[in-house]
């Protein structure tokens with residue numbers, strides 16, 4: 001792609017040559033492109049959704065409805081050909097529907113040539129002009145982007161401000177812009193980038209990415225910092241005295257974060273990653289992130305940790321976020337919470353505790369919906385956010401409780417190894433966990449994520465007799481779990497028991513240093529489970545899941561004291 005930007009009015013002209021290969025077994029007689037900037041127009045689906053949802057995003061609200069013609073966003077295709085033959089097409093909101101001149105057979109490639117005019121919106125939602133911190137151009141979702149076709153067909157979702165799904169490709173992008181601007185973004189800057197007649201041509205190459213993002217400003221400071229494995233970290237931030245110190249401190253911590261993700265997920269495959277001030281919060285892009293920069297250090301590192309972790313789940317594994325948003329946001333939250341705990345020396349007992357709390361609150365409110373809900377079509381931003389971020393995080397954190405932390409660590413690495421660049425589905429993930437652990441886990445994906453059910457176990461009764469005690473536990477929620485239970489005696493000594501869940505057809509391994517007794521299975525249909533402890537001393541307290549890693553929505557009934 002080559003674009004020529006008029007930085008004064010936010011307009012640009014683009015030329016795109018796209019070689020597309022049909023890797024599906026199907027014959028394709030049409031294609032779709034996303035024209036994301038068309039969402040920034042009064043009356044668009046994004047505008048109306050932003051105004052009618054019960055809890056509007058404060059960054060958007062009714063602002064799109066008030067944009068003037070000079071402030072709206074648009075992408076207007078001017079011409080489109082397939083292998084030189086002119087195509088007919090129709091712009092429908094944020095989607096371009098294209099009838100092909102010649103069907104693309106399985107395994108065949110075809111070349112699309114498009115020219116277009118565009119305008120960058122003045123409203124910032126991820127992309128746009130002049131964000132609140134004064135960054136001139138946040139250029140995300142800025143070009144006609146081919147939609148993904150996979151085993152579920154076309155994913156030409158209209159853009160209403162939420163999730164993405166894209167096609168991997170090799171990008172070669174030249175941006176012609178007034179020479180005063182500094183540009184950072186996806187891709188490696190090429191040496192032939194040069195200045196001519198007041199404009200600089202910024203030439204970038206990005207191999208095997210599914211998106212291309214950039215940002216531009218006249219006052220960017222550009223630092224580089226050497227990260228692990230020969231990866232160069234780039235930092236672009238405003239020359240604003242209020243933020244300089246934190247943006248310097250961020251640099252070595254970003255290198256530590258990258259090392260953490262390399263170790264716990266798998267090696268980052270590119271040689272560059274850029275942290276760029278821009279946008280309206282934090283958002284992940286290929287080989288880069290755009291974040292707002294005027295933050296306390298903890299927040300600056302936290303947002304960088306989160307967005308960088310997306311490089312694995314959103315970009316390299318790249319599940320369809322519209323359908324499985326929780327696999328992206330939840331897994332990203334999980335691993336970045338752990339990474340933050342490490343690099344900021346927080347040493348919390350459970351770095352994911354706040355996700356557990358949000359998940360429990362939503363379950364108790366009765367407003368939870370199955371995570372099969374499309375990301376765009378939740379009743380509220382809150383229910384979407386809690387399901388995607390908190391419940392998704394709890395799903396993977398709790399998997400460590402179910403199969404053991406060592407098995408979870410192996411599962412994450414194996415998942416990345418097996419599924420990078422393949423758009424995995426939830427089933428692909430749970431199958432990896434099953435193979436790594438040797439345990440049956442289909443029930444977990446189904447019951448915990450795909451129903452409104454929740455986990456709630458209780459200690460129902462403890463009877464101390466002369467030589468033995470009888471303990472009865474109860475399953476109150478519909479979602480089953482294997483149970484860790486600790487028994488504390490009057491003399492202060494403790495014994496740990498493990499009750500396998502029968503449908504798992506096995507037991508989680510004993511953790512290093514753990515001492516426990518494995519007792520009989522608990523099959524799901526039985527609401528209660530009774531066992532005896534023969535210790536010759538009375539019990540003082542019985543606790544279900546003392547590690548707090550089971551997502552029990554009512555913890556009060558997990559403990560019974562005599």
Ligand SMILES: [Zn+2]
Nearest residue numbers: 306310329332
């Ligand atoms: Zn995220």
